[in-house]
Amino acid sequence: MRKITTIAIAATALLLGACNTVEGVGKDVKSAGDTVAKTADSAK
Numbered sequence: 001m002r003k004i005t006t007i008a009i010a011a012t013a014l015l016l017g018a019c020n021t022v023e024g025v026g027k028d029v030k031s032a033g034d035t036v037a038k039t040a041d042s043a044k
Helices: 002-018 022-043
Strands: none
16 A cells, blocks of 8 residues: 555656646646546446
8 A cells, every 4th residue: 555655646746747837737637537537447
């Protein structure tokens, strides 16, 4: 569990560091949400 948390924090830091605007943050968050949704759908 600790390893997953560390990876999630690192990924969040990279995503937020990669975008320079509020619009960029929105796109990154949407992309992450889409990925989680696809993963959840495929696990059904």
